[in-house]
């Protein structure tokens with residue numbers, strides 16, 4: 001037994017994964033705070049996608065400056081490259097990518113299904129080929145949990161089957177049932193192994209919520225010693241509004257509701273996933289090619305069956321208009337590659353609509369990209385310059401475009417949070433402005 005274990009024996013350990021507090025409601029929209037072991041996340045939140053431990057083109061310090069409080073990492077990609085064991089040995093994803101704030105990883109299921117034509121699904125799991133070198137791999141609920149525990153995100157996802165669209169009812173039911181059995185196996189493995197999270201080695205399966213510095217100094221047998229813990233990571237990692245106590249914490253596993261485009265099956269999936277019991281619930285299997293009106297309908301009907309007091313995560317959406325729409329339905333968390341991927345293709349979201357910066361009409365345009373945006377790009381550069389960078393295939397084009405698009409998405413969510421708070425307390429001083437560079 002480690003020293004840390006003995007030391008921990010002298011105090012009462014309250015093991016919590018995340019805490020979610022709803023602060024205000026306006027209609028179905030709610031705003032709240034999600035407290036994670038790596039800081040606070042204001043909701044509703046848009047989570048930028050950092051597929052390979054990187055939001056393509058944007059350094060971590062700029063993400064912090066933009067106000068990103070939680071990032072998404074893709075288990076499938078990180079499992080293939082650089083490999084879970086490599087990340088685990090380096091202290092987990094937070095330390096590996098020098099990101100002190102919260103991280104969520106997906107289970108790998110979605111990528112296995114979307115990137116692999118040669119996959120084979122059995123009760124046990126999915127056999128698939130790497131899109132990098134064609135090598136054969138196997139994901140099961142257990143191995144997906146093992147991978148996500150090794151990566152060490154604050155929030156991890158149950159292994160599910162993303163049902164294809166369109167699919168007949170029989171197929172959707174069979175897929176939903178498989179996801180439910182996999183959810184039980186995911187939870188069982190997680191409960192038995194969650195103490196193995198890399199931020200936490202030798203510390204009784206728990207870490208101090210919001211207290212990474214204390215944690216590292218008390219973890220006597222920690223593979224990455226306190227000496228190596230970057231101090232700036234600790235200080236930057238402190239939540240902006242202090243987490244109330246240093247209660248002990250670990251990862252949180254969210255369940256995923258499937259059920260295709262069938263209202264009844266969605267309801268059944270929700271109820272039976274809730275029976276298994278998770279601290280948060282995701283709505284999966286949407287944005288898979290169905291019409292947008294149908295996505296909204298399914299989100300709306302599924303939300304009716306999810307616990308009101310727990311976080312609700314809609315996976316893989318959407319445009320700026322859509323994320324507002326879903327937040328207004330009562331969604332707390334969303335992620336999408338759209339703002340970052342579109343930026344790399346010169347498609348920019350602005351308060352005046354979409355702009356394709358590659359167009360020749362911007363070649364002599366001295367105006368900022370978005371006159372209503374306070375981001376560092378709009379404050380400094382002209383459309384003409386951004387158009388030139390893009391047309392010349394300069395790397396800086398991708399960097400600046402991505403920074404603006406992310407800023408626009410984050411501002412959009414902040415506006416939703418403000419309007420909910422204003423609905424409750426008009427003119428309240430608790431409505432904060434995001435600092436502009």
Ligand SMILES: [Zn+2]
Pocket residue numbers: 369370373374375376377378379404405407408
């Ligand atoms: Zn901007």
